[in-house]
Amino acid sequence: MSRLDRSLIAGLPVFEGLSADDLDRMLAAARSVRVAKEEAVFEQDAAAEAFFLLLDGRVRVVKTTPDGQQVIVRYIVPGELMGIAQALGRDTYPASAIAVVDCVVLAWPGRLWAEFAAAYPTFGTNTYKIVGTRLADVQTQVVEMATEQVEQRVAHALLRLARQSGRKTADGILIDFPISRQDIAEMTGTTLHTVSRLLTAWEEKGLVKSGRQQVSVVEPHRLLLLAEGRRD
Amino acid sequence: MSRLDRSLIAGLPVFEGLSADDLDRMLAAARSVRVAKEEAVFEQDAAAEAFFLLLDGRVRVVKTTPDGQQVIVRYIVPGELMGIAQALGRDTYPASAIAVVDCVVLAWPGRLWAEFAAAYPTFGTNTYKIVGTRLADVQTQVVEMATEQVEQRVAHALLRLARQSGRKTADGILIDFPISRQDIAEMTGTTLHTVSRLLTAWEEKGLVKSGRQQVSVVEPHRLLLLAEGRRD
DNA sequence: CGAGGAGTTGACGTTGGTCAATAAATGTGG
DNA sequence: CCACATTTATTGACCAACGTCAACTCCTCG
Numbered sequence: 001m002s003r004l005d006r007s008l009i010a011g012l013p014v015f016e017g018l019s020a021d022d023l024d025r026m027l028a029a030a031r032s033v034r035v036a037k038e039e040a041v042f043e044q045d046a047a048a049e050a051f052f053l054l055l056d057g058r059v060r061v062v063k064t065t066p067d068g069q070q071v072i073v074r075y076i077v078p079g080e081l082m083g084i085a086q087a088l089g090r091d092t093y094p095a096s097a098i099a100v101v102d103c104v105v106l107a108w109p110g111r112l113w114a115e116f117a118a119a120y121p122t123f124g125t126n127t128y129k130i131v132g133t134r135l136a137d138v139q140t141q142v143v144e145m146a147t148e149q150v151e152q153r154v155a156h157a158l159l160r161l162a163r164q165s166g167r168k169t170a171d172g173i174l175i176d177f178p179i180s181r182q183d184i185a186e187m188t189g190t191t192l193h194t195v196s197r198l199l200t201a202w203e204e205k206g207l208v209k210s211g212r213q214q215v216s217v218v219e220p221h222r223l224l225l226l227a228e229g230r231r232d
Numbered sequence: 233m234s235r236l237d238r239s240l241i242a243g244l245p246v247f248e249g250l251s252a253d254d255l256d257r258m259l260a261a262a263r264s265v266r267v268a269k270e271e272a273v274f275e276q277d278a279a280a281e282a283f284f285l286l287l288d289g290r291v292r293v294v295k296t297t298p299d300g301q302q303v304i305v306r307y308i309v310p311g312e313l314m315g316i317a318q319a320l321g322r323d324t325y326p327a328s329a330i331a332v333v334d335c336v337v338l339a340w341p342g343r344l345w346a347e348f349a350a351a352y353p354t355f356g357t358n359t360y361k362i363v364g365t366r367l368a369d370v371q372t373q374v375v376e377m378a379t380e381q382v383e384q385r386v387a388h389a390l391l392r393l394a395r396q397s398g399r400k401t402a403d404g405i406l407i408d409f410p411i412s413r414q415d416i417a418e419m420t421g422t423t424l425h426t427v428s429r430l431l432t433a434w435e436e437k438g439l440v441k442s443g444r445q446q447v448s449v450v451e452p453h454r455l456l457l458l459a460e461g462r463r464d
Numbered sequence: 465c466g467a468g469g470a471g472t473t474g475a476c477g478t479t480g481g482t483c484a485a486t487a488a489a490t491g492t493g494g
Numbered sequence: 495c496c497a498c499a500t501t502t503a504t505t506g507a508c509c510a511a512c513g514t515c516a517a518c519t520c521c522t523c524g
Contacts, residue, residue, distance in 0.1 A: 063371065067461075069379045073371060088364025089357065094371060125321065131363060132320025138370045139295065139305060139326060145377040146421030147301045150512070180470065189378030191513060196472060212470060212521065229299070382480065412502065426480060428504060444489060444502060465524100472519075479512090487504075494497090 004032060004106070008055060012079045014130065017122035026116065026123075030106040041083065041097040041105055048085035048093050050107045054078050057103025058165065058177040062186075063095045072187045074137070075100070075177075077165055080130075086113035087127055100177050145189055148229070153188040154198050155227035158208070162217040171209045172218035180213050202226075236264060236338070240287060244311045246362065249354035258348065258355075262338040273315065273329040273337060280317035280325050282339045286310050289335025290397065290409040294418075295327045304419045306369070307332070307409075309397055312362075318345035319359055332409050377421055380461070385420040386430050387459035390440070394449040403441045404450035412445050 004027040009015050015023060032055070035041055041052055041059060059076040073095055076082050082097055108116075117124035144153055158175070166173035181192040181199070188195075199215070202208045207223050209216045217223055236259040241247050247255060264287070267273055273284055273291060291308040305327055308314050314329055340348075349356035376385055390407070398405035413424040413431070420427075431447070434440045439455050441448045449455055 063375050065375060065379055071375045071378045073374065085364075087360065088367065089361030090364050090368075094368050128319065128360065128363075129321030131360075131367065132317075132322050135320065135363065135367050135370065136322070136326050138367065138374060141374050142305065142370060142377065143295050143297060143303045145374065146303045146418075147297055181472095182470080186378075192471080193473085193514085194512060196470095197512095200472075413504095414502080423481060424503080425482085425505085428502095429480095432504075468521105468523090470519100470521075472517105474517090475515085477512105477514080479510105481510080482508085483506105484508105485504105485506090487502100489500100489502075491500075492498085494495105 004028075004030060009053065009106075012053075014053075014079075014081055014126045015123065016126060018120055022120050022123075026108075026120070027106075029112055030108050033105050033107050035099040035103045035105060037099055037102050039099050041099060041103070042093045044094065044096040045092050048083065048091055049110050051084045051086060051110060051113060052082050052097075052108075053106040054080055054082060055104040055106060057105075058100040059097050059103060059105075060100050060183070061095045061097050070186050071189070072183060074134075075161065075165065081127065084113070084127065084131075086110045087117070087131065100179075150188065150190045150194055151198060152227050152229055154184060154190065154195060155223050157184060157187045158215060158217055159220060159223060159227060161215075162220065166217070169216065172216045173220065174214070174216040178213040179215060184215075236260075236262060241285065241338075244285075246285075246311075246313055246358045247355065248358060250352055254352050254355075258340075258352070259338075261344055262340050265337050265339050267331040267335045267337060269331055269334050271331050273331060273335070274325045276326065276328040277324050280315065280323055281342050283316045283318060283342060283345060284314050284329075284340075285338040286312055286314060287336040287338060289337075290332040291329050291335060291337075292332050292415070293327045293329050302418050303421070304415060306366075307393065307397065313359065316345070316359065316363075318342045319349070319363065332411075382420065382422045382426055383430060384459050384461055386416060386422065386427060387455050389416060389419045390447065390449055391452060391455060391459060393447075394452065398449070401448065404448045405452065406446070406448040410445040411447060416447075 006020060006023045006027060009027065010023055035057070042050070044064060054076050056078050059082060061073045061076060061082065063071050063073055076097070083093055085091065085093055117127070144156060148156070161175045161179070162173040165175055165177060167176040181195040184195045185192045199208060199210045202223070203210060207217070207219050207226070209218055238252060238255045238259060241259065242255055267289070274282070276296060286308050288310050291314060293305045293308060293314065295303045295305055308329070315325055317323065317325055349359070376388060380388070393407045393411070394405040397407055397409060399408040413427040416427045417424045431440060431442045434455070435442060439449070439451050439458070441450055
């Protein structure tokens with residue numbers, strides 16, 4: 001196994017404030033893992049034996065109901081932690097994490113969590129800041145689901161994806177990983193049919209461009225108006 | 233100001249593992265505050281200057297959208313922390329906390345958070361465990377909103393309230409604080425009309441008993457069947 | 465080139481929201 | 495303590511948003 005270079009993680013928000021030596025020590029305990037497209041990084045309800053950092057690729061975090069319906073909780077982008085059950089006193093993962101494209105992740109044994117948090121307090125604080133952000137995000141999502149119509153929720157979802165994972169192209173902001181109508185439906189609590197109809201309608205109005213497993217936001221500003229419920 | 237007695241907080245899950253002296257030291261820094269019914273403990277978007285422990289009463293945590301719609305995020309029962317923005321690196325409260333009945337709370341200055349977490353590590357760990365639980369709860373709520381019909385969501389909400397805040401009576405499990413149809417609607421993302429119709433229908437089937445600002449669950453088991461979507 | 469996955473689109477029905485009117489319970493001021 | 499205002503709840507009529515069902519097309523991969 002090759003030595004992991006500090007530059008892989010230096011500069012990431014989570015590791016802000018750590019010394020070069022600290023980074024090296026943390027990296028020494030990590031192993032780097034490749035995860036093929038559509039494979040799981042970890043599975044819902046499995047024993048939480050490790051926590052992870054996504055180095056490259058995209059991961060979707062999915063909860064499955066007892067009767068098999070799926071809800072996409074969030075997408076993870078490179079540089080983000082995931083599966084940090086230990087930080088929250090859990091011993092199983094609350095959701096599954098699936099590689100959307102081929103990914104590279106760093107994995108640490110879960111029992112190291114407490115050690116790291118004690119040895120590198122800024123790392124602990126930074127992580128809890130992230131947890132705070134995620135809690136806020138999920139609560140916002142609850143509010144959206146409770147108060148908005150499907151059209152607004154889908155518009156908000158696309159804008160979030162574009163912001164988090166968008167790449168500027170000639171056609172506007174391309175969401176730069178494969179995403180199907182079904183995926184968008186599972187993010188917003190609707191059906192692929194409704195998403196398909198919305199995208200078609202928006203394409204006619206010039207707001208988005210979309211194709212097979214791909215969506216670009218052409219006019220973020222007008223889409224935002226829609227998302228906020230002001231008819232245009 | 234009278235001295236606060238250790239017995240107020242000893243035995244609460246958050247303070248598990250702390251010595252009597254630790255408790256006394258923490259209490260010495262707290263002030264106890266009475267909050268009248270319908271008054272705010274803290275307000276959404278206000279500077280997070282303190283964190284709180286509910287000693288007595290009931291508090292509802294509410295998010296308000298820009299256009300004035302309200303969503304009830306959760307109810308707080310005695311012994312629970314609230315407004316722990318500091319623990320998550322936030323400097324404003326993400327929601328408002330409103331006393332549902334006359335309440336007594338302990339309040340600590342926010343800047344003490346870091347001190348406490350450092351001085352009493354179990355307190356820190358316990359808190360993050362709670363945060364973990366809340367994150368899981370909110371995520372479950374997202375899944376419910378995305379996959380269940382209104383009838384199931386309302387049934388789930390009532391069962392949660394009964395479990396968290398129920399008192400056994402001749403009529404079944406009484407949710408022991410005033411709660412209106414509108415409140416239940418704001419918990420479940422529906423309208424008071426729909427809640428009213430559901431409660432009437434359930435009352436006819438003998439599942440619940442309800443009146444002005446009051447609901448009892450008579451047959452939790454059958455209500456659970458409904459909540460899980462198995463028609464009966 | 466064939467099969468399976470992804471997307472589109474029309475027809476239709478249901479859930480649950482909107483609007484409106486009324487009733488019942490509670491609080492308030494004289 | 496009563497009259498009146500306010501809040502909470504009920505119920506009916508209506509209808510729109512969106513889910514369901516079904517058929518069909520178009521890619522893409524093997």
